[in-house]
Amino acid sequence: MIYSAKRFFSLAKKPRNPNHRSIQKQDLEYFQSILSESEIITSDLSKYNVDWMSKYHGDSKLVLLPNSTQKISQILSYCNTNMLPVVPQSGNTGLVGGSVPHYDEIILSLQRLNKIIDYDTNNDIVTTESGVILENLNQYLSQFNTEAPYDLGAKGSCFVGGNIATHAGGKYLVKHGPLRGYVLGLEVVLANGQIMNLLNKSRKDNTGIDLKQIFIGSEGSLGIITKANLLCVKKAIEKNLLFIKTSSFQNILQIHNIAKSEIGKNLAAIEWMDSYAYKAVMENIKTAKDVFDSQNKIDQSYYVLIEINTNFNKDLVVEQFYNSLSQVEGLVSECVLAQNDHQFDELWKIRELVGSACGHIGKVFKYDISLNTAQMDDITKDLRQKCIDLGFTVGYGHIGDGNLHINISCLDKTKEQQLENQIEPYIFEWLSKKGGSISAEHGLGLMKADYLHLQKKPEVIDCMKNIKKIFDPNLILNPYKILPGI
Ligand SMILES: Cc1cc2nc3c(=O)[nH]c(=O)nc-3n(C[C@H](O)[C@H](O)[C@H](O)COP(=O)(O)OP(=O)(O)OC[C@H]3O[C@@H](n4cnc5c(N)ncnc54)[C@H](O)[C@@H]3O)c2cc1C
Secondary structure, three states, X not given: OOOOHHHHHOOOOOOOOOOOOOOOHHHHHHHHHHOOHHHEEOOOOHHHHXXXXXXXXXXXXXXXXXXXXXXXXXXXXXXXXXXXXXXXXXXXXXXOOOOOOOOOOEEEEOOOOOOEEEEEOOOOEEEEEOOOEHHHHHHHXXXXXXXXXXXXXXXXXXXXXXXXHHOOOOOOHHHHOOHHHOEEEEEEEOOOOOEEEEOOOOOOOOOOOOOHHHHOOOOOOOOEEEEEEEEOEEOOOEEEEEEEEEOOHHHHHHHHHHHHHHHHHHEEEEEEEEHHHHHHHHHHOOOOOOOOOOOOOOOOOEEEEEEEEEOOOHHHHHHHHHHHHHOOOOOOOEEEEOOOHHHHHHHHHHHHOHHHXXXXXXXXEEEEEEOOHHHHHHHHHHHHHHOOOOEEEEEEEEHHHOEEEEEEEEOOHXXXXXXXXXXXXXXXXXXXXXXXXXXXXXXXXXXXXXXXXXXXXXXXXXXXXXXXXXXXXXXOEOOOOOOOOO
């Protein structure tokens, strides 16, 4: 059988960097000389070697879990001198294969770097080590009535450092804008072990090139993020959540437009899903409540979740918005308004569990893309049709940020590769032709590195590679990921 080029790009292994070494006895002895026993794992590494989706598998023989920046510096200095490749790993919830080794790279886990250092109450800036779980950070911040300026479904597992390294988006991007603007400072360890102190608590700092920005979203390819100064936001006083069922995708676009003009800056989040996504959750997540009594039917229904945050006049804002929607005939088929915190969480759960629900159906091929909102349903339907024999396709995502998620669950375990070949590079080429981005918020990782040319011009990729070589000349940090041919 002759495989097409696209198969090579996907789950197949990339050629191993011949300059890199595998760990040997003397390497382990060195790590034992600088780390305690509990900071080294050499057996039962399976959970570190596989990603959240069970799609990417590595073969690392060593996980290091240092508890200080200084130790990370010593580890990297040694690895760089001895040509030992390293994969930084935080909560391992990444969805593009960036956080697991491709071969037997050393896994550098940030999980012991989990101290929150301080909180500046006058300026609402938290200084934290990078291995703090997002949910734990928010629990700590609640005493100051603040929270992190972003939120995502993986909050119980992902780390602040992983979020910064991927430049995570999440559901409150509509309200707060990108995370980049809230990361005021960073401490980063470079590949040669040098500690770059870019920590900073000033909101305004126009002193030359803003180097920290280059590490935000660099997915572990340029350095290891060890500390961060993060500007926090006040918690919303009043939160409302509406879940609307409507009869067409056009209606979703119209509801979005009305929400922007009627709710304005009180619009905290707006998310949509098609009836395939809704059905996937209802059928596969036992605890999910079918608030629209859909009876798991797939039809032309679409769903939109709208969170409104206000400081006062909560009922008025919601009422005005709902009145505007009601003036358009046929726009709202049904609407549910959360009456209390429990219902608020239950409704959000329906949206946040789409990914897990798809995993129950079969191996999931997940696509996180940006495009003109008007095209979101077209591309979803197009892919559904293309994969009709092998896949169950759902469309959903952050419509407020032009970010669509398409999940295609494989219905036949023996045909996963065939399904993937049907989808890739088709979906990326579609985006390349029509504009948008092949990665909206998950990054490139291993999955999309070889498709970067569809998104960026050769001179841009060359520039990225040159930057990589300045920070990591021996290419030991997260090899085979993010950039093609590295
Ligand atoms: C249920 C679910 C929902 C999700 N929802 C969203 C969402 O709404 N928005 C969104 O953007 N993402 C989402 N994701 C994807 C994922 O949670 C994010 O990409 C997250 O930011 C990854 O954080 P992590 O701590 O798990 O990092 P990991 O998965 O461990 O690592 C991700 C990448 O960053 C690198 N890295 C990790 N830590 C560091 C560090 N300290 N220094 C340098 N490099 C590092 C890794 O090498 C890897 O390349 C979701 C995932 C799941 C499972």
